Amino acid sequence: MNVFLVGAGPGDEGLITVKGLDLIKKADIIIYDDLVGKNLLKYSKEDAELIYVGKRKGKHSHKQEEINNILVEKAKDAIANNKIVVRLKGGDSFIFGRGGEEVLELKKHNIDYEMVPGITSxxxxxxxxxxxxxxxxxxxxxxxxxxxxxxxxxxxxxxxxxxxxxxxxxxxxxxxxxxxxxxxxxxxxxxxxxxxxxxxxxxxxxxxxxxxxxxxxxxxxxxxxxxxxxxxxxxxxxxxxxxx
Ligand SMILES: C[S@@+](CC[C@H](N)C(=O)[O-])C[C@H]1O[C@@H](n2cnc3c(N)ncnc32)[C@H](O)[C@@H]1O
Missing domain, CATH: 3.30.950.10 (Tetrapyrrole methylase, C-terminal domain)
Known part of the structure; x- marks a missing residue:
């Protein structure tokens, strides 16, 4: 599997799953949101590509369509070049995280993925x-x-x-x-x-x-x-x- 949607938990870096943390350590590309504890990113590989796609009010807001496009493009790259891409979202991806929309986009492009649940805030x-x-x-x-x-x-x-x-x-x-x-x-x-x-x-x-x-x-x-x-x-x- 090359593409993972990982729930990062509510903020404290200790509150991610073992599986989620393991994937952060292995990932070649991490696409992450605002509410992801920044401390978690320090576990990523030195040469990992870290892509911020936050939507916080008042700052530059990435539109969902833009995020979907980045995810699909990076997922295709990961599959073609045997890399791991992690889409890292605050809490759990399916609780008000628009994870479902991102999954639908992956499905539209026939891209296989795995869900890794997170602890919802x-x-x-x-x-x-x-x-x-x-x-x-x-x-x-x-x-x-x-x-x-x-x-x-x-x-x-x-x-x-x-x-x-x-x-x-x-x-x-x-x-x-x-x-x-x-x-x-x-x-x-x-x-x-x-x-x-x-x-x-x-x-x-x-x-x-x-x-x-x-x-x-x-x-x-x-x-x-x-x-x-x-x-x-x-x-x-x-x-x-x-x-x-
Ligand atoms: C877009 S929703 C994402 C929820 C996330 N998927 C989850 O399962 O926790 C963002 C909202 O979650 C809540 N939230 C997330 N993390 C929080 C935290 N550490 N402290 C308080 N509220 C938090 C806030 O209400 C925030 O506006």
Whole structure:
């Protein structure tokens, strides 16, 4: 196999799989995203080609089409010249990582690939912050949603309706920029009140991790006071305080 889509985990370099790290060490070409822990790249071969294709707001943004083209071109090169290409993505490639779109592109060009799962930030970041997403008698279900649906979707095409979500624990990725709206939507659900606990974890599992806690009534102000900015994960529900 020449082409691997590898989940890099949530940021702490120790939170990648053994298989993922082994591939980073062997790779001739690594195509990596913003949220990939930079420390992981130090394990790459000295002559490996490292290609950054980040999409962070405010910096040069690589369009998905551009990333797909680079991946296909490098995959073809790897197959022709017996190299290894690793597409390294933050967390897990198939959780809001657009990994599926990249796989479809590889399939379109009849390119074989292997998926190497990663630890998704949606679970790991709350966990290292002492927030279990489920806890007996407190939460028997959780839902992970995006706070930022595709920009080309019209209002009536949006799939995430926070007011209608009834899982005990709600985890929102990419939700920091629109926090105020999310809080308003969450409060429309009769099972939640201004006292419903909320935590936000910014830069989870990294040395600069920051966590704030409050409730639906005050979290917007607490986030402003603490300069909370992406990347961050919002956790809503009683599990937020269950281990205190
Ligand atoms: C495009 S999604 C990719 C998610 C990734 N595929 C995963 O499984 O973790 C990016 C979002 O994941 C969340 N995220 C990823 N890493 C994070 C971290 N270390 N700390 C906090 N949030 C993180 C943030 O909500 C960020 O905006």
């Amino acid at each position: 949606s679970i790991a970041v709350p966990e290292v912050s002492d927030i279990p997403l489920t806890h007996r008698k407190v939460a028997t279900s959780f839902t992970v949603v995006t706070g930022h649906e595709a920009e080309d979707k019209k209002e009536n095409e949006k799939q995430v309706k926070l007011s209608e979500l009834n899982a005990n624990t709600i985890v929102i990725l990419m939700g920091i920029t629109n926090l105020e709206n999310h809080v308003m939507e969450l409060l429309k659900n009769q099972n939640r009140t201004v006292d419903t606990p909320v935590a936000i974890i910014m830069n989870g599992t990294r040395p600069d991790q920051k966590i704030i806690k409050g409730n639906l009534g005050n979290i917007v102000n607490i986030a402003k006071e603490n300069n909370i900015a992406p990347p961050g994960i919002i956790v809503v529900g009683d599990v937020v305080n269950v281990l205190e």
